[in-house]
Amino acid sequence: MFLAWKEIKYSKTRFALIIGVVVLVSYLVFFLTGLAYGLAQENRTSIDKWEATGIVLADESNLNINMSMFPKELVDDVEASETASLGVTSSVVQLVEESEDDDDSKVNVTFFGVNEDEFIFPDILEGESIQNENEVIADISLKEEEGYELNDELSLAGIDTTVTIVGFTDNAKFNVAPVLYTDQPTYQHIRASGFGEREDEIISAIVVQTDNGELSEVALGTDDLEIYEIDEFISNLPGYNAQVLTFGLMIGFLVLIAAMIVGIFIYVLTLQKTSILGVMKAQGISSKYIGKSVVGQTLLLTLFGVLTGLGLTLVTGIVLPNEVPYMNNILFFVSITTLLIIVALMGAFFSVRTVVKIDPLEAIS
Amino acid sequence: MKLIELKNVTKTFDDGRKKIEALKETNFAVEEGEFVAVIGPSGSGKSTFLTIIGGLQTPTEGKVFINDEKFSELNEKKRAKKRFDEIGFILQASNLIPFLTVKDQLRLVNKINRSSFDKNDAQSLLDELKINDLSDKYPSDLSGGERQRAAIARALYHDPSVILADEPTASLDTNRAFEVVEILGRETKKKKKATIMVTHDERLTDYCDTVYVMKDGVLNKK
Numbered sequence: 157m158f159l160a161w162k163e164i165k166y167s168k169t170r171f172a173l174i175i176g177v178v179v180l181v182s183y184l185v186f187f188l189t190g191l192a193y194g195l196a197q198e199n200r201t202s203i204d205k206w207e208a209t210g211i212v213l214a215d216e217s218n219l220n221i222n223m224s225m226f227p228k229e230l231v232d233d234v235e236a237s238e239t240a241s242l243g244v245t246s247s248v249v250q251l252v253e254e255s256e257d258d259d260d261s262k263v264n265v266t267f268f269g270v271n272e273d274e275f276i277f278p279d280i281l282e283g284e285s286i287q288n289e290n291e292v293i294a295d296i297s298l299k300e301e302e303g304y305e306l307n308d309e310l311s312l313a314g315i316d317t318t319v320t321i322v323g324f325t326d327n328a329k330f331n332v333a334p335v336l337y338t339d340q341p342t343y344q345h346i347r348a349s350g351f352g353e354r355e356d357e358i359i360s361a362i363v364v365q366t367d368n369g370e371l372s373e374v375a376l377g378t379d380d381l382e383i384y385e386i387d388e389f390i391s392n393l394p395g396y397n398a399q400v401l402t403f404g405l406m407i408g409f410l411v412l413i414a415a416m417i418v419g420i421f422i423y424v425l426t427l428q429k430t431s432i433l434g435v436m437k438a439q440g441i442s443s444k445y446i447g448k449s450v451v452g453q454t455l456l457l458t459l460f461g462v463l464t465g466l467g468l469t470l471v472t473g474i475v476l477p478n479e480v481p482y483m484n485n486i487l488f489f490v491s492i493t494t495l496l497i498i499v500a501l502m503g504a505f506f507s508v509r510t511v512v513k514i515d516p517l518e519a520i521s
Numbered sequence: 522m523k524l525i526e527l528k529n530v531t532k533t534f535d536d537g538r539k540k541i542e543a544l545k546e547t548n549f550a551v552e553e554g555e556f557v558a559v560i561g562p563s564g565s566g567k568s569t570f571l572t573i574i575g576g577l578q579t580p581t582e583g584k585v586f587i588n589d590e591k592f593s594e595l596n597e598k599k600r601a602k603k604r605f606d607e608i609g610f611i612l613q614a615s616n617l618i619p620f621l622t623v624k625d626q627l628r629l630v631n632k633i634n635r636s637s638f639d640k641n642d643a644q645s646l647l648d649e650l651k652i653n654d655l656s657d658k659y660p661s662d663l664s665g666g667e668r669q670r671a672a673i674a675r676a677l678y679h680d681p682s683v684i685l686a687d688e689p690t691a692s693l694d695t696n697r698a699f700e701v702v703e704i705l706g707r708e709t710k711k712k713k714k715a716t717i718m719v720t721h722d723e724r725l726t727d728y729c730d731t732v733y734v735m736k737d738g739v740l741n742k743k
């Protein structure tokens with residue numbers, strides 16, 4: 157470490173440049189990770205909130221909840237420790253006082269029709285629970301990003317109904333849109349777009365929870381329904397897998413590139429020093445000592461660069477506007493830091509190999 | 522006491538087509554406190570001789586003893602360790618590490634030894650070599666003579682029993698060269714080292730106890 161540190165101190169500019177590159181690349185990696193994670197979360201927070209084991213959809217829906225519709229009586233055919241019926245429909249809302257021509261004030265949302273006594277009913281962060289028809293509990297992002305308040309009245313597109321926000325809950329996003337929770341009657345009304353109140357009530361899904369987390373426990377009494385693991389359901393959300401894979405690949409390659417940059421820099425520096433390293437070996441300084449110093453130097457550079465990049469990312473995360481779906485995830489950040497350092501060290505081992513191969517005799521003659 | 526001893530040492534390079542006898546059978550010894558000069562024309566085998574003693578290459582035949590230990594028979598790792606402990610090298614171009622100050626060159630030895638840096642030790646050594654006020658300078662900020670004196674300090678610092686100098690004055694003008702050789706001779710006596718200096722310049726041998734001439738791989742006392 158002595159040699160490593162002294163050399164960094166001596167060639168400040170050179171090492172500042174290397175660290176600068178590491179900072180920028182790791183900043184990019186961390187920031188992308190935050191974005192990818194945030195975006196992924198916006199697809200699924202409302203689902204994760206359930207802590208459910210599985211979800212029952214109509215057999216012909218092909219895992220697409222928007223295509224899943226069945227009479228609510230089918231709930232009785234599903235046997236599990238906990239069941240909850242869920243109606244899903246997307247819509248567009250707008251504060252009633254805004255002009256209908258003002259497209260900027262319209263917000264895409266997803267309505268969840270739920271029953272208050274079932275486990276998927278949201279916890280209230282602010283305000284109170286639903287008492288009457290046409291009352292909703294909204295995702296807090298509508299307050300943070302759109303400025304909606306309690307008791308705000310919202311008009312719905314294509315239907316002559318308004319709903320009132322009586323409470324806010326958090327972590328309620330479905331497919332990147334904020335969720336509005338209503339009771340079942342309101343949901344039925346919105347789903348049918350107000351046309352002819354139908355006798356039979358239609359729901360989209362039955363969410364189930366089992367005691368041991370296994371689906372085998374659940375009995376379906378009908379062929380019209382199909383049950384899926386909740387993870388399978390999430391990864392089949394429209395666009396979800398494509399998003400996660402795209403970001404994952406990008407981040408993976410960036411990690412590799414960052415590590416290669418460090419590895420190549422260190423390798424070039426080592427090659428440049430061949431003769432002086434040869435002299436050191438002639439003096440009897442072991443390859444082990446020199447190699448340790450090369451690895452130590454790589455560790456110093458990467459650690460410093462990566463942590464600075466991480467710091468920058470965290471700061472950016474704070475100043476970023478709420479609309480950007482950025483989210484910190486300690487686990488990802490820690491594993492990416494570790495990964496970056498490990499791969500950079502692997503690059504350093506190429507340099508160590510060169511050090512071992514240097515012939516002191518050549519260096520001094 | 523013999524600090525360096527060569528018994529029947531030869532070195533032959535075989536590049537497949539012909540054999541070069543760089544060093545013919547040599548018997549040689551240097552006593553404690555003895556300052557030896559080796560002169561001879563280019564290509565005569567001086568560096569080969571010196572690097573065999575320093576354990577940077579092994580003799581084709583014969584044995585090298587350093588401090589009564591069969592140095593040439595040790596494996597490479599042990600030889601490197603022994604070299605670090607027992608031998609101080611001074612080379613033509615300075616063998617100083619460019620990114621360490623003069624003081625840190627010495628401190629590196631402590632780091633490797635895992636011993637503590639003795640400031641007074643270092644100071645008095647640098648004092649003797651008249652480079653005390655340069656201890657915080659980097660090699661690139663020193664003159665050629667100062668650099669060679671710093672290299673001598675580095676070679677003496679870990680108290681080796683043997684000093685090997687391959688044309689230590691090649692990059693210096695005559696006055697500086699004399700100064701460096703004089704210091705080398707003085708330190709050899711004072712610290713009871715066995716010192717071998719290879720040089721082209723016969724005038725520099727005035728400070729030496731014994732002078733050998735190398736010619737076509739044969740070493741003879743002058």
Ligand SMILES: Nc1ncnc2c1ncn2[C@@H]1O[C@H](COP(=O)(O)OP(=O)(O)OP(=O)(O)O)[C@@H](O)[C@H]1O
Nearest residue numbers: 534536541543561562563564565566567568569570
């Ligand atoms: N690795 C080697 N392979 C083949 N031949 C070598 C090798 N090293 C040295 N020689 C040969 O051995 C002879 C002695 O070389 P050496 O370097 O010892 O000479 P020298 O006396 O130090 O010369 P100079 O004064 O120019 O430094 C030369 O003929 C040289 O070509």
Ligand SMILES: [Mg+2]
Nearest residue numbers: 567568569687
């Ligand atoms: Mg030579």
